[in-house]
Amino acid sequence: MGHILVRGASQRLQFLVLITACGLLYLWFSYAHPTRHPSSLPIPPKYDKKKLPPPPYERLWKWQENLPQHNLSLPFPEGRTGRYLKFSCEVKLLGWNNVFNELLMNAHLAYETKRAFVFQDYFWKEDYYPWPRSQSYHRDILTPLNALIAGPTAGGPWAPGDDTPRSVSDDYWQIVCPVNERKRIYTRDVKPHIRNSPGDEIFAYWKKLIMDAPERCVEIVPSSQEEDNYPQVFDLWLWGSSRILPLWESFSKSPTSLLLETSPVVKAVIARNEYLFVPRDRAGWTINPYDRMMAMHIRRGDFKEACLRLAYWNSTFYSWNLLPSLPDPLDLPLHLGWNTPAYNDIIIQRCLPDAKAIVEKAKRAREQYLAGHVGPQGRNLDIMYLLTNEKGAWLENMKEALRKDGWSMIVTSNDLELDSEGMDVSMAVDMDIARMASVFIGNGWSSFTSNIVHRRLVDGKPPISMRFW
Ligand SMILES: *[C@@H]1O[C@H](CO)[C@@H](O)[C@H](O)[C@H]1NC(C)=O
Ligand SMILES: *[C@@H]1O[C@H](CO)[C@@H](O)[C@H](O)[C@H]1NC(C)=O
Numbered sequence: 001m002g003h004i005l006v007r008g009a010s011q012r013l014q015f016l017v018l019i020t021a022c023g024l025l026y027l028w029f030s031y032a033h034p035t036r037h038p039s040s041l042p043i044p045p046k047y048d049k050k051k052l053p054p055p056p057y058e059r060l061w062k063w064q065e066n067l068p069q070h071n072l073s074l075p076f077p078e079g080r081t082g083r084y085l086k087f088s089c090e091v092k093l094l095g096w097n098n099v100f101n102e103l104l105m106n107a108h109l110a111y112e113t114k115r116a117f118v119f120q121d122y123f124w125k126e127d128y129y130p131w132p133r134s135q136s137y138h139r140d141i142l143t144p145l146n147a148l149i150a151g152p153t154a155g156g157p158w159a160p161g162d163d164t165p166r167s168v169s170d171d172y173w174q175i176v177c178p179v180n181e182r183k184r185i186y187t188r189d190v191k192p193h194i195r196n197s198p199g200d201e202i203f204a205y206w207k208k209l210i211m212d213a214p215e216r217c218v219e220i221v222p223s224s225q226e227e228d229n230y231p232q233v234f235d236l237w238l239w240g241s242s243r244i245l246p247l248w249e250s251f252s253k254s255p256t257s258l259l260l261e262t263s264p265v266v267k268a269v270i271a272r273n274e275y276l277f278v279p280r281d282r283a284g285w286t287i288n289p290y291d292r293m294m295a296m297h298i299r300r301g302d303f304k305e306a307c308l309r310l311a312y313w314n315s316t317f318y319s320w321n322l323l324p325s326l327p328d329p330l331d332l333p334l335h336l337g338w339n340t341p342a343y344n345d346i347i348i349q350r351c352l353p354d355a356k357a358i359v360e361k362a363k364r365a366r367e368q369y370l371a372g373h374v375g376p377q378g379r380n381l382d383i384m385y386l387l388t389n390e391k392g393a394w395l396e397n398m399k400e401a402l403r404k405d406g407w408s409m410i411v412t413s414n415d416l417e418l419d420s421e422g423m424d425v426s427m428a429v430d431m432d433i434a435r436m437a438s439v440f441i442g443n444g445w446s447s448f449t450s451n452i453v454h455r456r457l458v459d460g461k462p463p464i465s466m467r468f469w
Contacts, residue, residue, distance in 0.1 A: 054131045055421040060144050060265075067155045069116070069166040072176060077114065077165040084168065084177050085110040085210065086118035089187055089222035089231050093125040096148065096427050097447040098236065101319060101454070105234045105247070107153040107167065108256040109203065113210040115218065116165035118173045119145050119154055130423045147421065148428050150261035158255055177217035185209065187231045188223035199238055199247035206233055239319045239447070248323060257458045262432045269422040269429050276411045277383055294362060294381050294407075295437035297449055298388040299352070307351035310445055311344045317444035320453045321468065327368075328468040330444055351445060353469045355398040361441060363405055365467045369439050372464055381438060386412040387430045435459065444468035 072080040087106045091099055099122060110117035124141035126133050133141060145154045152158050155167045168176070190209065194202045210218055222231035230236045238244050251257055277289035309315075316322060317330050330350060336343045349357065366381045384407040388395065391414065399410050413430055416422070422429065431448065434440045435455045442449030453466050 052420045052423070054135055054137070055147075055424050056137055057144050057147060057421075060146055064144055064146055064155065064169055065171065067166075067169070067172075069155065069168055070172040077163070078116065080176060082165050082176070082216065083115040084118060084165075084173060084217045085113060085115040086170070086173055086177070086217075086219045087233065089220050089233060090120055091230070091232055091236075092123040095125070095128060095447070096122060097451050098239070100149075100451055101239060101447060102232055102234055104153060104256055104260070105203075105251065108251055108254045109206060109210070109233065110167075111152075111164055111254065111256055112203075112207055114164055115210070117153065117167040118170055119167045120170050121145055122148060130426075143424055146263060147265045147425055148263055150263045151256075151259045153256055153260065154263075156259065156261070159259065162255065164255075173217075177219075181215070182217045182219045183213050183215035184219050184221050185213070186221050186223065187233065188227055191228065191231075196237075197243070199234070199244045200250075201246075202234070202238065203247060203250075241316060242322050244319050245322055245324075248320065252454070252458055257454070260455070260458070262435075263425070263428065265421050266425050266428045266432055269416075269418065269425065270432060273416045276415060277385070277409065279383060279409060281408075289383055290433075290436040291438055292381055293383040293385055293433075293437040294366060294439040294441070295385040295387060295434040296358065296362065297434065297440075297442040297446070297452075298358065298386055298390060299443060299446075300388065300390045300394070303352050304348070307348050308344060310351060311347035312339060314338065315445065317468070318447050319450040320457070321442075321444045321446075321450045323453070323457075323463075325463045326453070326466055326468070327464055328444070330468075350469050351443065355394065355401065357469075358398060359401045359405055361467070361469060362402065362407070365439055365441055369465055372462070382406060382408045384410045385433055385437060386410065387434060388412055388414075431455075439465045439467065441467040441469065 069078055071078075074082070077083050087103075090106060091102055103119070107117040107119070121142040121144055124143065126141060129136075129141050136142070150156055153167060155169065157166065158164050190206065194205050197205075220233060222228070225231075228235075274289065277293065278285055279287065279289065279292065322329075332343070332346060336346070353361065362384070370381065384402055386395075386399075395412070402410055413426075416426075416429065418426060418429075427448070431452055434442070434452045440452060440456060442452060449468070456466055457463075
């Protein structure tokens with residue numbers, strides 16, 4: 001597994017993957033949140049983010065606090081005799097998608113060690129937050145995890161008959177696991193033994209260590225930034241390399257993956273915008289619009305520099321985008337000299353395609369998907385959703401070219417109407433629309449794309465429906 005494009009996997013290379021993953025995320029956030037101007041609709045934007053405050057989520061916090069497992073009287077393995085695992089090393093102040101893949105894997109490790117996963121809020125990096133820091137209701141800028149995801153990782157139930165303890169909040173951990181009852185495991189004592197090991201070996205090593213601890217409460221404590229830039233159990237060096245792939249088998253079949261759900265907040269934002277996707281032909285509301293939808297993730301702006309950096313650092317695709325079952329691996333011709341113009345051209349084409357290439361890719365992806373998948377009523381694909389920061393002439397011209405090519409309905413991220421909760425979770429909204437679409441085309445270097453690929457594969461969507469530029 002995993003011999004797709006590894007042209008020298010040095011730490012420096014991985015560093016780049018990292019930087020790019022963060023950069024991609026940054027770009028994603030910076031365009032997911034600006035003031036929205038539905039360009040194709042004659043209605044003025046209803047919400048002005050300057051006037052609309054961030055969501056206080058008072059009831060959601062309260063609901064989280066009152067989860068039924070937050071009860072000291074519950075019998076083992078929950079309650080005051082229960083077993084708990086907290087990752088104090090979880091990455092903070094990074095884009096949501098870098099946090100998301102890590103916290104799911106941590107939850108999977110907790111499940112495998114039969115301990116309750118201690119879930120934490122999402123800590124925003126100030127630059128990515130749609131509001132000025134001064135408007136945050138807390139000392140840090142926080143979103144409750146249950147606004148972003150649902151399922152057992154965020155405290156939902158496991159399958160009937162599964163006696164694994166349910167995840168608990170960080171506040172409850174402070175109560176059920178007083179400081180003097182915690183066994184601390186320091187990442188500095190563990191990571192040197194398994195640095196650069198394949199993901200399954202890293203997982204097994206931690207699993208044994210945690211299983212062997214007799215203490216009720218285990219806390220994984222990070223080393224300092226100077227010692228280890230990314231002191232996570234599953235760190236960005238791992239996510240940015242094919243070493244992650246041996247974990248796919250167990251992770252994708254885990255209850256953590258299978259029971260992962262879209263949050264009610266995200267579902268509500270999508271539901272109120274779904275009319276935008278309803279086709280105008282007679283079938284109208286009777287069809288599921290996602291059956292006829294292709295979603296494309298199009299990054300623009302100052303992205304060229306990021307793509308050239310990827311080329312320079314021989315960077316591989318990110319995480320699950322490296323799965324060998326997917327149809328568009330990054331296969332570079334071996335004779336191409338590194339850092340030559342021809343080499344950089346190929347990377348740019350894969351990372352930042354121009355409008356013509358985008359329209360062409362959509363056409364081919366549609367043909368190849370339809371060739372293998374005739375759904376109900378002789379399925380067609382004619383609804384396009386564009387996840388994009390782009391506005392203005394470039395986008396309008398491309399939409400025109402797509403229309404000529406048979407895409408009769410084209411909606412972009414900018415067309416969605418978002419209230420303050422919608423603005424707070426907009427990255428998860430776009431992700432979920434891309435999850436549901438029949439076909440998705442993304443950027444292989446992006447963690448946002450990789451998290452979408454994860455959910456689509458777990459949902460049982462065929463690999464031919466997951467494409468990369
Ligand atoms: C806590 O758990 C005990 C034991 O199952 C139960 O009797 C009690 O009603 C629970 N308390 C709350 C507030 O749910
Ligand atoms: C990228 O790979 C080429 C060929 O293997 C190598 O010569 C070059 O030093 C690598 N670049 C970096 C920045 O590691």
